Amino acid sequence: MSGARIKVVDPNPFITVQDGGRRGAMRYGVSESGPMDWVRYRLARRLVVAPAAFEVGPGGARFAAEGGPVRLAVTGPGFTVRVGEAVLTPPLRLTLEPGETLSLTPGRTGMWAYVTVEGIDFGAPVLGSFATNARTGFGKRDLAGGFACTSVQPAGPEMFDDPYDDKGPIAVLPGPQHHMFSEAIRAQFASEPFRLTDAVDRMGYLLEGPKVEAVSHDIVSDGIVEGAIQVPGSGRPIVQLADRAPTGGYPKIGVVAAADRPRLAQRRPRDEVRMVWSTVEEAHARRRALLKAIDRPAPRVRTTVDAELLARVNLVDGVIRAEK
Amino acid sequence: MGWLDGATVRPSGEAAFVIEYGDVIDAAVGQRVAALYAALMAAAPDGFVEAVPTFRSVLVLFDPDVTDEAALLSALPDETTGAAAVSTEWIVPACFEDPIAEDIGEVAAALDLPADTVRERLIASHYQVGMYGFAPGYAYLSGIDQGLTVPRRKTPRPPIPSESIIVAAGMAALASVSMPTGWYVVGRTALTLFDAARDPMVPFAVGDRLTFEPVGAAELERLAAEGGGVRRAT
Numbered sequence: 001m002s003g004a005r006i007k008v009v010d011p012n013p014f015i016t017v018q019d020g021g022r023r024g025a026m027r028y029g030v031s032e033s034g035p036m037d038w039v040r041y042r043l044a045r046r047l048v049v050a051p052a053a054f055e056v057g058p059g060g061a062r063f064a065a066e067g068g069p070v071r072l073a074v075t076g077p078g079f080t081v082r083v084g085e086a087v088l089t090p091p092l093r094l095t096l097e098p099g100e101t102l103s104l105t106p107g108r109t110g111m112w113a114y115v116t117v118e119g120i121d122f123g124a125p126v127l128g129s130f131a132t133n134a135r136t137g138f139g140k141r142d143l144a145g146g147f148a149c150t151s152v153q154p155a156g157p158e159m160f161d162d163p164y165d166d167k168g169p170i171a172v173l174p175g176p177q178h179h180m181f182s183e184a185i186r187a188q189f190a191s192e193p194f195r196l197t198d199a200v201d202r203m204g205y206l207l208e209g210p211k212v213e214a215v216s217h218d219i220v221s222d223g224i225v226e227g228a229i230q231v232p233g234s235g236r237p238i239v240q241l242a243d244r245a246p247t248g249g250y251p252k253i254g255v256v257a258a259a260d261r262p263r264l265a266q267r268r269p270r271d272e273v274r275m276v277w278s279t280v281e282e283a284h285a286r287r288r289a290l291l292k293a294i295d296r297p298a299p300r301v302r303t304t305v306d307a308e309l310l311a312r313v314n315l316v317d318g319v320i321r322a323e324k
Numbered sequence: 325m326g327w328l329d330g331a332t333v334r335p336s337g338e339a340a341f342v343i344e345y346g347d348v349i350d351a352a353v354g355q356r357v358a359a360l361y362a363a364l365m366a367a368a369p370d371g372f373v374e375a376v377p378t379f380r381s382v383l384v385l386f387d388p389d390v391t392d393e394a395a396l397l398s399a400l401p402d403e404t405t406g407a408a409a410v411s412t413e414w415i416v417p418a419c420f421e422d423p424i425a426e427d428i429g430e431v432a433a434a435l436d437l438p439a440d441t442v443r444e445r446l447i448a449s450h451y452q453v454g455m456y457g458f459a460p461g462y463a464y465l466s467g468i469d470q471g472l473t474v475p476r477r478k479t480p481r482p483p484i485p486s487e488s489i490i491v492a493a494g495m496a497a498l499a500s501v502s503m504p505t506g507w508y509v510v511g512r513t514a515l516t517l518f519d520a521a522r523d524p525m526v527p528f529a530v531g532d533r534l535t536f537e538p539v540g541a542a543e544l545e546r547l548a549a550e551g552g553g554v555r556r557a558t
Contacts, residue, residue, distance in 0.1 A: 023373060023374060023385075024373075024374050025374075025460070025525065026374055026376045026385075027361075027374060027375060027376045027377060027456060027530070028456050028460055028461060028518065028524075028525050028526050029456035029457050029458060029459050029460045029461055029462045029463075029500070029518070029526075030460045126520060127520050127525075135459070136459065136460055138520075173335065173337050173338060174335045175335065175336060175337070176334035176335065176336050176342045176344070176381075176383075177334075178334075178335065219347065220347060220348060220349055220378070220379050220380050221378055221379065221455065221457060221464070222342060222344070222376075222378045222380070222381045222383060223336075223340075223342065223376035223378060223381070223382075223383025224383075225336050225337050225339070225340045225383070225385065227337060228336070228337070245457060245458055245459075246376055246456075246457055247376065247378055247455060247456075247457030247458070248457070252336075255335075255336055255337030255338075255340075256337075257337070257338060258337075258338060258339070280335075280338050283337075283338040284338060284388055287338070287388075288389075
């Protein structure tokens with residue numbers, strides 16, 4: 001019998017519950033949703049047994065445990081975790097004691113972080129998924145009300161290597177209207193930099209840069225996969241992400257390779273992005289290599305004793321274990 | 325006839341592809357889309373994730389660790405049955421009267437036609453469900469009398485009631501959500517366009533054909549309360 005609960009303190013709209021996405025109903029007009037960064041999401045699921053994760057955006061988040069100790073995993077580039085006096089860097093796994101609060105704040109880079117809680121009960125899925133879609137309200141929950149989860153034996157924090165490098169160009173594969181863009185435009189698309197605008201959210205990221213001109217910017221709508229790059233008449237590409245509509249009427253020059261979607265999603269407004277044309281074979285190989293790395297999380301090697309970590313005396317055991 | 329005869333296969337990243345039967349809205353193209361979609365759903369080959377049929381194409385999503393384009397296509401039975409076998413004809417009661425048809429006057433003025441002529445043409449049209457998109461259960465229809473073609477508004481109008489029949493750009497749509505739109509509200513159905521607990525979640529399959537049967541506002545309300553928003557044509 002577990003009396004442990006976890007709740008979000010003062011939730012903000014960037015905090016949602018996400019799982020692998022709502023699949024199988026795109027044909028009925030239902031958005032897929034799911035995590036913006038599938039790599040860090042998957043790692044958080046790998047570190048702790050949970051059916052879904054909290055996705056935390058640029059507003060950060062605070063989590064409070066009640067009724068018993070709970071085990072959490074936190075992932076996300078650039079984010080910082082604070083519990084009491086301890087200041088920690090994800091990816092990590094730790095125990096949160098009842099009455100304690102974990103705060104997660106973004107740093108100078110990164111947009112999305114993930115928090116999984118062992119044995120958390122998110123209630124009934126909607127159309128087979130726990131994913132939240134803001135526009136339809138599917139999967140929307142009272143985050144402040146809290147969720148039952150497993151009461152665990154406390155253990156010290158464990159640090160892990162982040163399996164992903166957020167730097168580098170974004171690999172793009174041809175999209176269904178690739179043929180509507182001239183060779184010169186396609187070459188320019190991959191040679192000149194773009195910049196993220198302020199118009200970025202879970203539906204998509206609007207880029208600015210060299211004008212991307214198509215033969216026509218109006219097509220009869222067709223289906224849109226995650227990462228598809230639509231180009232409306234403005235010539236400014238919109239990368240379609242987790243909460244995208246399932247269909248749309250602008251030509252799609254390309255599709256961001258799965259292995260590089262997190263790389264794009266973790267960039268911030270005004271950050272530069274460079275595209276590079278890639279192949280399906282390369283995309284498969286890179287995605288599979290990532291899956292392998294995520295599924296075998298490597299303990300982070302600590303070369304120096306972290307003074308801030310030591311401030312949390314009851315966590316010292318974790319430092320030593322992480323070094324073994 | 326093979327599934328790919330007259331079709332173009334388009335790339336869509338590493339886990340999907342598009343089979344395109346045309347680049348315009350056309351009833352025959354829509355029927356081929358419906359037939360391919362039905363065959364994919366029935367065959368449900370290993371690694372098939374889902375298919376998104378549209379006016380002119382089918383987006384096929386798959387698990388690249390299990391299958392690929394060639395394996396999925398070879399798992400389909402021959403395209404022999406023809407499209408008529410998969411699409412159903414429906415009669416949908418709808419109210420085109422004021423004040424429900426709140427923008428019909430604007431459409432009539434734009435076309436320089438009496439409002440009653442617009443109503444008659446809406447009722448005489450034979451529609452085909454082209455695709456769902458935009459929002460759950462939001463259905464785009466082809467087949468509207470092309471004499472009723474008006475451009476989209478330059479500025480969206482205030483939110484429309486859900487279940488409205490809206491028109492613009494030579495298309496009609498059944499709106500499942502209330503939202504601001506550049507389209508024109510010309511009527512309303514008694515349908516529930518999306519219900520996550522219903523199987524299927526939407527009343528029509530892509531490729532299904534429908535006509536509207538005019539009813540008054542009171543009758544529409546009664547039908548909506550009874551769940552009588554649609555019946556099969558006999």
